[in-house]
Amino acid sequence: MKDAEIVASLLLAIHVIVGFVAAVLIAANRRPSAAIAWVLMIIFVPFLGALAFVLVGIGRLPLARREKQLEINALVIERTPGLAQVAHRDEWPSWLGSAVELNRSLGALPMVGGNHADLIDDYEGSILAMARDIDDAADHVHVEFYILVLDDITEPFFAALRRATARGVTVRVLSDHLSGLMNARRRETISALKEMGAEWRPMLPLRPFAGQWQRPDLRNHRKLLVVDGSVGYTGSQNLIDSSYLKPKNIARGLHWHELMVRIEGPAVRELNAVFVTDWYSETDERLPLDTSPVILSPGHDRLDAQVLPSGPSFENDNNLKLYTLLIHNAVSRVSITSPYFVPDESVLLAILTAASRGVEVELFVSAIGDQFLVYHAQRSYYEALLRAGVAVYLYRAPTVLHSKHFTIDDDVAVIGSSNMDYRSFSLNMEVSLLVHGAGFVDRMRSIQDGYRENSDSLDLADWVSRPIGQKIRDNLARLTSALQ
Numbered sequence: 001m002k003d004a005e006i007v008a009s010l011l012l013a014i015h016v017i018v019g020f021v022a023a024v025l026i027a028a029n030r031r032p033s034a035a036i037a038w039v040l041m042i043i044f045v046p047f048l049g050a051l052a053f054v055l056v057g058i059g060r061l062p063l064a065r066r067e068k069q070l071e072i073n074a075l076v077i078e079r080t081p082g083l084a085q086v087a088h089r090d091e092w093p094s095w096l097g098s099a100v101e102l103n104r105s106l107g108a109l110p111m112v113g114g115n116h117a118d119l120i121d122d123y124e125g126s127i128l129a130m131a132r133d134i135d136d137a138a139d140h141v142h143v144e145f146y147i148l149v150l151d152d153i154t155e156p157f158f159a160a161l162r163r164a165t166a167r168g169v170t171v172r173v174l175s176d177h178l179s180g181l182m183n184a185r186r187r188e189t190i191s192a193l194k195e196m197g198a199e200w201r202p203m204l205p206l207r208p209f210a211g212q213w214q215r216p217d218l219r220n221h222r223k224l225l226v227v228d229g230s231v232g233y234t235g236s237q238n239l240i241d242s243s244y245l246k247p248k249n250i251a252r253g254l255h256w257h258e259l260m261v262r263i264e265g266p267a268v269r270e271l272n273a274v275f276v277t278d279w280y281s282e283t284d285e286r287l288p289l290d291t292s293p294v295i296l297s298p299g300h301d302r303l304d305a306q307v308l309p310s311g312p313s314f315e316n317d318n319n320l321k322l323y324t325l326l327i328h329n330a331v332s333r334v335s336i337t338s339p340y341f342v343p344d345e346s347v348l349l350a351i352l353t354a355a356s357r358g359v360e361v362e363l364f365v366s367a368i369g370d371q372f373l374v375y376h377a378q379r380s381y382y383e384a385l386l387r388a389g390v391a392v393y394l395y396r397a398p399t400v401l402h403s404k405h406f407t408i409d410d411d412v413a414v415i416g417s418s419n420m421d422y423r424s425f426s427l428n429m430e431v432s433l434l435v436h437g438a439g440f441v442d443r444m445r446s447i448q449d450g451y452r453e454n455s456d457s458l459d460l461a462d463w464v465s466r467p468i469g470q471k472i473r474d475n476l477a478r479l480t481s482a483l484q
Contacts (some may be wrong), residue, residue, distance in 0.1 A: 010404045059310045065281050072286075073108035073278040079291045087113040087304040094438055095329040096412065099270035102325060104307045106318040109273060111306035115265030117435065119443050121403070121450075126233070126260040127157050133262075134160035134228045138326055140170040142226040142275040144203075146219070146417070147238035148175035149150055153237050158192055160232040165197040174278055176220050177202035184245040201282040201324075218312050221428035222279065223260075223417050229290050232268040234416055234431055235260035236339075236404040243279035244370075252398060256322065259337075259403035260446065261395055261415050261433060267305035270283075274309045274431050281313070295298060303437040310418065310428030317344075317419045319432055325348050326408050330359045335448050336406040337364040340348040340371070341378045342481045348381065348387040355388040364451045367394035368403045374421070379470075386460040393455035407445060411438040 007358040041048075059068045060066070087110075089097065101245045120126040132140055134157070141164055150158050163172050173193055180186050180202060193200040203220040225233040237258035243249045244256065244445065297429040310318035327334055327350040334354055341363065342353070355361040363385065369375025382392055407422035408420045416432030418424040436443075 004072060004218065013435045014093075016391055022058050029297040031418045032085070032429060034071045035066050041441060045195075047379060061218060065214075066313055068281050069277060072280060075289055076108045076273050079289055079350070081125045088110045088302055089438075091302070092304075093329075093409070093412070093429070096436060097462065099322065099325050099329070099434070100306060100372065103306050103318070103322060106314065106316055106321065107308045108308070109270045109307045109311065111304050111436075112266040112270065113302065113304045115263055115267045115303040115305045117264075117303055117305065117437075117440055119260060119440075119447060120235075120260045121447050122443060123237065123256065123258055124153060126235075126237055126258065127154060127239070129262060130225055130233055131156040131160035133225075134278075136231075137164050137169045137227045140172070141228075142224075142272060143225045144174040144220075144222055144275050144278060145239045146176045146221045147179045147183055147244075148173070149240040149245065150192050151182055151185060153241045153244060157239060157311065158196075159265045161193075161198055170355060171196070171198040172275075172279060173198050173200040174203050175200070176276070177205040178219060182291045183240065201279070203282055205282075215427075217427055217468075219428050220311075221417050221424065222274065222278070222309075222431045224275060225432060226268060226272040226275055229269055229272050230264065230272040232262055232263045234263075234271060235434055236402050236417060249370065251388050252368075254368070254398050254400055256257050256400050256402045259405055259415065261434070263305065265303070265305070267307060267433070270307040271433075272430070274307060277309070277313075277431075293305055302441055303435065305436075306434040308416075308425075308432045308434060309429070310425075310432065312427065314348050316363075317425045319430055320344055321422065322348065322432070323347055323406075323414070324436065326406075326412065326414065327354055330354050330408045332409050333360045334364050334406065334408055335364075335445070337401065337403045337448065337451065338420040338422065339366055339402045339404065339421040340374050340421045340423070340479075341365050341381065342374060342423075343381065344422060344425055347420060348384070352384065352388040360388070360391075361450075362391040362393065362452075363447065364393045364395060364401060364455065365454065366397075366399070368400065373477045376474045377481040380474040380478040382458060382463055383460070386458060386463060392458040393452055394458060395451060399454075401451065403447075405444065407441050407448070411441050412436055413441050413444050415444070434482075
């Protein structure tokens with residue numbers, strides 16, 4: 001046998017052995033679809049595939065971070081006995097109690113009643129609303145946003161923070177480290193926060209030489225604001241210009257449409273517990289949790305709300321379990337809005353099953369996308385949805401519908417930072433708000449009606465006859481969606 005043939009045989013044997021070892025190691029405690037995707041990548045692109053797996057396929061959050069989450073969870077449970085009793089359980093649908101118990105066991109936070117909530121779908125209007133509430137702050141302001149940028153649109157928010165620190169209010173700010181590196185005006189933003197006297201920390205910093213390192217694709221994607229523990233905001237919106245200040249977006253005329261919720265009542269203290277946990281993770285400073293008795297203000301809505309944190313600091317995919325349970329229990333209608341819709345198999349099955357058993361199911365997504373692989377992977381699911389009877393609405397360009405929420409029947413809704421995709425279910429730290437209240441759902445349905453008016457309904461016959469090149473891109477992108 002020639003030397004070249006021997007070398008080729010050895011390389012082939014090594015390739016087979018590496019593929020077999022990879023299959024065994026990767027399959028451990030991983031979804032079969034994700035394991036298969038990684039093994040195929042390593043087999044077909046061995047060196048790049050192996051490098052990618054080492055960087056983003058191995059590991060979870062560091063043990064110290066997960067232990068801090070457990071520590072705060074224990075304190076939250078200890079300080080909230082009986083708090084759930086202020087919810088209006090007698091008005092819930094029969095199945096909601098099991099969902100609330102699931103969330104409590106996963107995220108530690110209870111369902112609490114006596115809340116008031118307003119939905120804000122005006123991009124600049126939500127920033128101005130947050131600024132007005134910051135101007136009323138007397139003790140503290142807690143800011144946590146995946147993307148936080150000082151620009152012409154967010155200046156009123158930063159100006160309100162500046163006024164707050166000037167009158168002695170403690171302002172604590174968290175923003176994602178990697179997103180800060182990738183977005184414009186990072187130095188100006190950090191300088192402004194430091195100059196005004198705000199306490200700023202980056203979330204999940206990637207500083208290997210300082211001992212700060214974890215999988216770089218594990219990010220804190222939460223968006224929340226808490227003022228004095230009495231007013232809170234959460235939802236889909238980052239604090240940045242609606243074009244994200246990216247030249248490609250500006251050239252295409254893209255701008256983002258969001259939905260935020262403003263909350264007053266006992267649920268705000270639960271939202272603040274999420275901030276307290278993340279602040280502890282980044283600073284080692286454990287802020288006190290609110291342990292005061294719950295006093296329901298007269299005139300508040302009879303609105304029950306439960307905050308659900310999720311992400312790799314927990315042992316389970318909290319939001320995935322909640323979403324799947326809710327969809328399976330729908331009786332009449334499910335309306336989903338998700339800018340990045342690349343569902344886990346269990347969520348997809350729940351949606352298809354709901355549609356097949358006669359539930360009216362609709363999905364709102366954007367006609368255009370800002371992320372190539374996610375956009376095309378998402379499109380690969382439309383045919384199965386349409387065949388099952390799901391109505392798919394494409395929100396018209398140049399707006400990117402970035403809102404993240406859904407409604408179940410007439411009185412249950414979820415709103416927050418979480419997309420219905422693999423990243424939000426397993427890799428990102430997210431926060432969702434489960435709400436029971438017919439009035440709240442009516443207001444959300446009104447917003448969804450506006451989406452429908454500004455969307456084009458997808459037709460099955462037209463979709464299956466789209467150009468072959470689009471089908472190839474969609475299906476290939478779908479394969480990459482399971483790499484986690």
